[in-house]
Amino acid sequence: MFFVERLEGMLANGKKLPLTSSVVVDQAAALELIDELRHAIPEEVQSARRVNAEGERILERANQEAERIIARAQDQAAYLIDEQGLTEAAEAESRRIIDEADEDGAATRRGADDYAADVLLRLEGEVSRVLGQIERGIEALGVRGGAAPATAEDEEEPAEPVAG
Numbered sequence: 001m002f003f004v005e006r007l008e009g010m011l012a013n014g015k016k017l018p019l020t021s022s023v024v025v026d027q028a029a030a031l032e033l034i035d036e037l038r039h040a041i042p043e044e045v046q047s048a049r050r051v052n053a054e055g056e057r058i059l060e061r062a063n064q065e066a067e068r069i070i071a072r073a074q075d076q077a078a079y080l081i082d083e084q085g086l087t088e089a090a091e092a093e094s095r096r097i098i099d100e101a102d103e104d105g106a107a108t109r110r111g112a113d114d115y116a117a118d119v120l121l122r123l124e125g126e127v128s129r130v131l132g133q134i135e136r137g138i139e140a141l142g143v144r145g146g147a148a149p150a151t152a153e154d155e156e157e158p159a160e161p162v163a164g
Contacts, residue, residue, distance in 0.1 A: 003037050 010030060014023030080086065 003033065003040065006033055 010025050010033065011023060014025040016023050
């Protein structure tokens with residue numbers, strides 16, 4: 001990339017020939033850049049080859065490890081399949097766990113229902129108490145029986161003196 005940028009700069013800074021898209025560049029600088037490219041490219045190619053070879057080695061090791069893991073998994077699967085008693089025990093244990101979870105869920109639902117009923121009963125009592133207070137307040141104001149409640153305009157109270 002460095003060499004490409006240098007070549008690009010050389011062309012951008014070259015002297016333009018009138019009425020053409022051609023430029024004049026410093027021949028010595030261009031030849032020096034070409035010589036540097038000749039020396040750098042083999043190193044880059046070698047480096048790329050080393051990286052590629054290392055990648056292939058890593059891929060080969062990964063494939064070997066994958067084959068080893070698959071073989072071990074197949075061995076384990078065969079062992080577990082041969083162990084019928086283990087499978088039956090696991091199924092029995094899973095049924096026991098499911099039954100226990102069902103019982104726990106039912107108990108939790110019952111507890112939640114009991115809690116909700118308790119909260120609703122307390123709320124009902126509180127609402128009844130507040131409703132009684134409202135009814136007593138209405139009676140105290142004498143609003144029952146169609147009488148209109150007194151408004152601020154109906155009652156004129158003397159203004160209180162303002163403290164200064």
